[in-house]
Amino acid sequence: MSTENEGTAVPAVPPAPSSAPAAPPAPAAPPAAPAPAEAEQTLVHGAVPQPEGSAPRPGPDPATTPMPATPDAPAPAQQAYAAHESAPSQGGVGWPPPPPTLPSYGGGGHGGEPWGAPQPPAPRRRAGGLIAAVVAAALVAGGIGGAIGYFAADREDNGSGSTTVASSNTPKDFKRDPGTVAGVAAASLPSVVTIEAQGNDGEGGTGTGFIYDKEGHILTNNHVVASAASGGGKLSATFSNGKKYDAEVVGRAQGYDVAVIKLKNAPANLKPLSLGDSDKVAVGDSTIAIGAPFGLSNTVTTGIISAKNRPVASSDGQNSKASYMSALQTDASINPGNSGGPLINSAGAVIGINSAIQSAGAGGMGQSQAGSIGLGFAIPINQAKNVAEQLIKTGQPVYPVIGASVGIQQGSGPGGGGPSATDGAQISQQGNASQQPITPGGPADKAGLKPGDVITKFGDMPIDSGPTLISEIWTHKPGDQVPLTYKRDGKESTVTITLGERKGDSN
Incomplete structure (x- = not known):
C-alpha cells in the first residue's frame, strides 16, 4: 500500500525574510540536496500455477x-x-504511516512572516542569486494565491462585491439513475x-x-x-x-x-x-x-x-x-x-x-x-x-442423466488420473454392488458407449474430468439430444445421446 508522496523526500522551503532587515544578508551557499528516502516495497502475491495438460x-x-x-x-x-x-482478522498495527510533512510557504499564512512579505534587495546580481530569487518568487506567489483564497473564503461579509461562491448541498431533486x-x-x-x-x-x-x-x-x-x-x-x-x-x-x-x-x-x-x-x-x-x-x-x-x-x-x-x-x-x-x-x-x-x-x-x-x-x-x-x-x-428435483458412472478425479483418463492422464471423463471399468458402470437400456447403452470409454466433449464443451461432464449434463433437461464425443482404443467417435432422468437425491 502506498500514498502519493510516500518514499519521496520533500525539501523544506526557507521562510520569507523579515519585512525590515537590519542589513542585507550575505549570499548563502546552495543547500545540499537531501538524500531520497528509501521507497517502501509492497509485496505482490505470486500467480497461482495452472495444472499442465x-x-x-x-x-x-x-x-x-x-x-x-x-x-x-x-x-x-x-x-x-x-x-x-469466518476469516481471521489480518489488521496490522501502525498502519498507515503518518503523512509526510509539507513545506510551509511564505510563513504558512497563519502566524510567522506575512504571506508575500517583500524580499530584501540583493547585494550583487549574480546568476546563482537570480535563479534562487526566481524560485523564491514562485513559491511566494503560490503562497499569496493560497492566502487570498483563504481570506476570501473565510472573511465576514463586510460589503458588496464578493465573488466567492459557496458549494451547495445535494439538490433536493437529485435522483440516482x-x-x-x-x-x-x-x-x-x-x-x-x-x-x-x-x-x-x-x-x-x-x-x-x-x-x-x-x-x-x-x-x-x-x-x-x-x-x-x-x-x-x-x-x-x-x-x-x-x-x-x-x-x-x-x-x-x-x-x-x-x-x-x-x-x-x-x-x-x-x-x-x-x-x-x-x-x-x-x-x-x-x-x-x-x-x-x-x-x-x-x-x-x-x-x-x-x-x-x-x-x-x-x-x-x-x-x-x-x-x-x-x-x-x-x-x-x-x-x-x-x-x-x-x-x-x-x-x-x-x-x-x-x-x-x-x-x-x-x-x-x-x-x-x-x-x-x-x-x-x-x-x-x-x-x-x-x-x-x-x-x-x-x-x-429432476436430474438429466446419461446412464453411466464416471470417475471424479481431475484428468480421469486411462492413465489413472493426474497430469499424465488423458483429459476427459472415463466411464468406470467396473460397477459396484448396486450399480453397473453403464445402465442397461439407458442413454449411454443405447448410444453404444462401453466401460473404459473416455468422453472428451459434450455438446460444444470440451470435457476434462468427471465433474466437468456432470456440470455440463446438468445444464440440460431430460429428453434433450446432445452430441457426445468419446475415445476408445485411441480412436475418436461422436454419437448423439438422448438424456434420461433421475428424480430426487436418493441416488
Missing part, C-alpha cells in the same frame, strides 16, 4: 466446497466453500432477505435468499437451509426493513445446491426480483452481489463477470455428496453469508445465485483464510429457475 475449460477440484451460511463457530477452510465461514449501482441496490434490497437456519442440535448459520414470486417463495442455496430441513428445525427470513417472518422448506436439490422456502403469513406487498437470461451474459458485464457476509445483512458489493461455464464441484463438508455447477465466475466480493443471495446485472435482473468461493488455502501460520479473494461462483439463473419450478410443483 488442462483442457480449455479446467475441471474443478472435487474438494471444492460451497459457501455455507455463517456458522456460530468458524469451519475449516476448503478450496472452495459455501459463504458461511436506475442503471447505477445505487439505483439497482435501492430497487433490489427490499426483495432480498437474510435467512437464519437452526437444526435440532442448535447448530445453524446465516445465509441469503431473494423473493421469487408473490406467493412468498424464496430462492436460496440448499446448504443454507440444510440444517433446518430435518424435523424440528427453525427457519426465518428477515427483510431489509427489519421485519422477520418464519419460513418452511418447500423443496431441496442437493446436487444443484438449490432450495425453495416459503414465508409463513407472507405479506401482501411482496415484490419479486426480475430474472435475467444467464445464457446471454458476457465476460466483462457488471455484477452486483447482495447478501449478509459474516452476518452483515444488506451488504452490496460490485464486480464483473470474470468467466462463464466454469465447472465447479462444491461441498459444505457435512456429507460426502457434492454439488455441481457450470458456474458464472465473478470478482464481486462474496464471503460466508452471501450464499443464496442474488447476483444482479446492471439492469437490476438476477443472473445467478451466489453459491461458492475459492479459498486461499492454508496460511503461513498454519491458519486458513475463509474470505473473498476475488473468485466467486454463482449458479446460472436459467438453471436455478428450472430447478425452482420443479421443487415448487413436486417438492423434489
